[in-house]
């Protein structure tokens with residue numbers, strides 16, 4: 001059976017060259033980078049080469065990259081770390097309603113510790129309005145964290161406008177760019193952010209590794225304590241094979257950003273489905289959106305049925321948020337955008353990646369309307 | 383995650399669809415919560431001689447609806463009222 005993977009926002013397959021590079025590292029450069037003999041120094045050199053590659057993809061300097069165990073830890077380090085460093089200045093945090101759980105739940109944990117959190121609203125496209133940010137800022141605001149693009153809808157936030165507002169008030173600005181890296185050009189100088197989170201497994205690298213960009217001069221405290229690794233910002237013997245794989249993935253992604261090809265495939269998919277299926281609607285911004293992401297609500301059919309039926313046909317698609325799959329709560333992102341709960345239960349996310357071809361899209365366009373017709377025949381609402 | 387039996391009832395639901403001239407219709411659930419089930423029955427001499435369903439819900443909801451229609455067919459109204467959640471779950475293995 002044909003296998004088509006269309007859930008690249010959940011995670012990506014590993015690039016074959018990344019596997020090769022990691023295999024080499026596991027076999028040959030297994031040393032501890034903190035040691036003085038040559039096998040350790042080789043590992044250290046590999047680590048620093050990877051740091052340079054990761055820095056490169058966002059236009060940062062090597063020394064501004066701290067490796068973490070992934071996007072979640074990068075977001076935790078950014079927010080907790082700034083709050084620890086700025087505790088004496090205030091206890092107000094600004095974020096948005098549509099952040100990933102690794103930001104939202106970090107803020108909720110701080111809220112329980114006495115911090116005050118402002119959750120900025122979004123419009124019907126899932127976009128934060130910089131004017132709302134201006135209104136929310138207080139003298140005691142110590143960090144602003146707004147994601148670069150949303151994992152469910154792909155909507156891209158006006159981060160540079162918001163970072164400028166933050167800079168004018170002297171407030172550190174963090175952005176979760178986990179979904180943007182490798183899909184669109186992201187440059188920390190153009191954005192003007194202080195902190196930016198990246199995850200390797202969204203750019204064809206291994207899982208369990210990521211990074212936080214910390215602009216030179218940003219005051220931040222660690223949240224883990226131990227050795228001197230990562231200049232003390234992230235102690236513990238480094239995950240060298242993961243870091244090496246991440247570095248290789250970053251190097252490849254930087255050269256191969258496929259914005260136009262993916263957008264063309266995605267738009268062809270949506271336009272054809274719209275012609276063949278009635279009562280289907282797009283969630284997210286029509287143009288300011290990641291090129292690979294298509295989030296649609298298909299009225300009267302429940303999402304799990306669609307996923308299981310497509311899986312039977314060899315096609316993997318997502319609900320938008322992996323967490324919502326367990327809780328069956330409709331997505332907080334769609335709720336913030338004003339999508340009614342009933343429609344949120346009927347929402348599917350296609351996220352394309354490097355392996356997808358025109359033939360994949362043709363196959364999907366051919367079989368998907370039939371799947372929907374069948375599932376709608378089950379539905380008492382149709 | 384789902385048993386083979388659940389997947390079978392999801393893939394090939396029994397007694398799926400609307401019924402013409404039913405003797406009884408029941409609706410449970412709420413689209414806001416993501417689950418709605420319509421159950422139709424035909425009754426003769428206090429025995430359910432036919433049952434059909436339509437369900438908006440997850441794979442398990444569709445499978446459970448399908449199984450319920452199988453369980454009630456041929457039973458009296460009183461016997462059908464005795465069918466518990468557990469009985470449906472057990473039947474789906």
Ligand SMILES: Cc1ncc(COP(=O)(O)O)c(C=O)c1O
Nearest residue numbers: 070071072100151176178179199
């Ligand atoms: C926007 C966003 N932030 C953070 C994360 C968490 O990253 P990780 O899975 O590497 O912890 C994800 C994906 O899971 C994400 O989509």
